[in-house]
Structures are given as structure tokens and as C-alpha cells.
Amino acid sequence: LGNGIYVTFFVLVVLFLVGMIFLVMVEKMDIILALYCVCSTVTTLGYGDKSFSSGTGRLFAVVWILMSTVCLARFFFYVVELREETK
Numbered sequence: 001l002g003n004g005i006y007v008t009f010f011v012l013v014v015l016f017l018v019g020m021i022f023l024v025m026v027e028k029m030d031i032i033l034a035l036y037c038v039c040s041t042v043t044t045l046g047y048g049d050k051s052f053s054s055g056t057g058r059l060f061a062v063v064w065i066l067m068s069t070v071c072l073a074r075f076f077f078y079v080v081e082l083r084e085e086t087k
Contacts, residue, residue: 016038
């Protein structure tokens, strides 16, 4: 397990911040709405009320959603592995 959980958590935080910054700068969302959009997208809830609307935003979203969802899954994998090791 090693440092994998820490590295994955750090990458996940960076991906959250990158997504939020992009939404604020390119999609012109306020910071709270950007956080809401990032959280609902990464956790795959996807309510659909807010989304990437520009062409640039959609292109960014394709890459960002794949990376952040895989990173979140990897983080939960490490959490489960850590729990199993402590049993």
C-alpha cells in the first residue's frame, strides 16, 4: 500500500482544484457553483442541472471526468485495502 493512498489523495485534490478553476475561469461559474459541479460530476451523481457548456469546456470535461473518476475509484480501492490489512 505504501504512499499510494497519499499520492492518490493529493492527485484527487489537485484534480478537484483544476476542475473548479476551469469552471470559474472558462465557464464563468462562481466558486460555490463550481465546487458543486465538480463534486456532483466526480462522484458520478450528475444531476444535470449544471454542466460544461462551451466547446472548450466539453473537451476539457472528457479528459477531466475520466481522470478524476478513475482517481476517486483508486482512492477508494486504497481505503478498502487499508481496512482489510488492519483486520
